[in-house]
Amino acid sequence: MNADVIVIGAGIAGCSTALHLSESGISTLLFDMGEVSGEASGVNMGGLGGVGWGNSPKLQEYLTMGSLNIFKRLQIELGYDLEFRQSGSFTAIHNEQQYAYAQNRVIQSQKDGFNLQLLSSYEAKSIEPELNLDLLGYVYAPTRGQADPLKTTRAFGQAALNAGTKVHTNTQVIGMRSHHGIWELETNNGNYETQFVVIAAGAWCKNIGEMVGANIPIEPVVGQMWSTDPLPPRVFSTISSFESSFHWSENPYVDNNSPPELTHFGEQRVTRHLYGRQRKNGEIIFGGDRRDAGFNKTIDAGGVEINKGQATEVLPLLSGLPISTTWSGLMPFSKDGQPVIGRIPGNDNLFVVTGLCSSGFGRGPGAGMLVADLVSRGESHPVLVESDPARFAA
Ligand SMILES: Cc1cc2nc3c(=O)[nH]c(=O)nc-3n(C[C@H](O)[C@H](O)[C@H](O)COP(=O)(O)OP(=O)(O)OC[C@H]3O[C@@H](n4cnc5c(N)ncnc54)[C@H](O)[C@@H]3O)c2cc1C
Structure with a gap:
């Protein structure tokens, strides 16, 4: 043997x-x-x-x-x-429906002994300075982290x-x-x-x-990302949004044959999903789309633009920064x-x-x-x- x-x-x-x-x-x-x-x-x-x-x-x-x-x-x-850091994460809340959903989730998870906090925009911005003050609030998860x-x-x-x-x-x-x-x-x-x-x-x-x-x-689900050029340290935690989790809490599947929690039904977008951070080398990177496209990893340029728009709603500093690179990969989604x-x-x-x-x-x-x-x-x-x-x- x-x-x-x-x-x-x-x-x-x-x-x-x-x-x-x-x-x-x-x-x-x-x-x-x-x-x-x-x-x-x-x-x-x-x-x-x-x-x-x-x-x-x-x-x-x-x-x-x-x-x-x-x-x-x-x-x-x-x-x-x-490049591991236990940096914490912020999840942005964009509207009243998402706020009610986020509040319930935080209350339930605190009862279950988990460490999630619902913060006002001012409270969140005092920890993560580039967050948008005009959003309704943020859920803070201090134990989350990041690594290269x-x-x-x-x-x-x-x-x-x-x-x-x-x-x-x-x-x-x-x-x-x-x-x-x-x-x-x-x-x-x-x-x-x-x-x-x-x-x-x-x-x-x-x-x-x-x-x-x-x-x-297991189905391959394509995910794609983009990055800015390097800039001095501006973003310290990982950043996401409640838009997709609220959507998936009500509509987890796009159809009977797909895995749950996708952003697309075929070519059609059903929700926006967001995750990102600033790398140690200074690049800010974001992604979020999850498409069921077989083993085809081709970047959907329109999806990158929509993702950048959502990221900019949370971190306004991104509005002036061009996209320098894009890439994609295949996630192993179970049924x-x-x-x-x-x-x-x-x-x-x-x-x-x-x-x-x-x-x-x-x-x-x-x-x-x-x-x-x-x-x-x-x-x-x-x-x-x-x-x-x-x-x-x-
Ligand atoms: C754009 C994107 C963003 C993501 N962001 C996050 C994130 O922020 N946080 C997070 O936790 N996860 C994230 N994920 C998901 C995460 O990357 C995957 O869930 C994880 O990497 C899966 O790891 P794995 O070892 O199961 O698979 P893989 O990393 O795909 O490894 C499987 C390996 O098997 C090999 N292989 C396949 N077939 C054969 C064969 N026949 N013989 C020999 N070798 C074979 C492949 O070459 C491959 O190297 C993201 C994924 C993508 C694509």
Whole structure:
């Protein structure tokens, strides 16, 4: 056998899985058809979720707050520069309906033990000076953070390597079968044998599932971003808007076949979505659109302009700043919008970690740790009942 475990996909989920497996002393091979961090994990906005552990932590808290602990560990204990900061986040409220919705959410989450605060525009602006005073208010989440996606995912890959993982880039899995309890993987660089396989292939998980007749209902959803030229530090937190969450609270699906919480139904826009921050290099970056366009990553220029308009409503300083770059990536959206982490039914020793949708950068480290724990102990952490792939079995 070539290794005890082969992990397919070197994004943040796969790199974290490999790191935690290797740290448990399990021999691990990590394959990627491209490079480490070559897809969504390297091109995302870099926002990290997490509004506390709450009174009764569930999967979401293990993924968000658990991941924050891992980001801290990599940067502080292991010494990698991730540009990680627990910077807080502001979510803008544009109208009365959104205000009522935001207020209810804040009250409920405070009752549940989470750290969210509803601030007036003046209160918010005293912390984040470029926010628009004319909006109705902001929800502040002080525990949220940010990190550089490319540096971070590469650091996870390097930490896995240092812990003993063998990393094979430009190695695409093109076939898989199980024979007498051993998995045989066919790649463009030869065949490999292993006892356990973890599929961490992001938007491509469905294709890999099909190789073994398993249903992993993950759809690629294209997200796009833009940046300004560098400028001196002006924006310190991550910035978003309540417009989309209010819309999705009433209309989560555009149709029966799509994943939830998209901004478009075909070509038609149903809502505006916003997230952004200022990078350490000074560029202000924003994005938000989520389109179901298959594996087509072509930038929708009109969508970039609409997104810049929304960002400018929240941060008026953007009005005078031209767009210097745009880019896009593919997010792994599950059919129900929930993570898919666990054992794949009907296939011995086959596991998956995916379905992290639009927040997989902030949740990938925790997801990788949980699936590595499942593989090494043979037993699921209780919170993984929420992400069990068996819910999609026919
Ligand atoms: C524009 C944009 C903005 C985003 N902003 C945020 C944000 O602010 N915060 C946040 O938390 N999340 C954000 N996300 C989402 C986040 O990036 C993803 O959820 C996360 O990166 C998914 O990680 P992953 O490891 O599952 O997948 P990926 O990073 O896509 O990694 C999967 C890997 O599998 C490899 N692979 C696929 N098929 C094969 C095969 N057959 N053989 C070998 N290798 C294979 C691919 O090459 C790829 O490297 C954003 C995404 C986008 C696109």
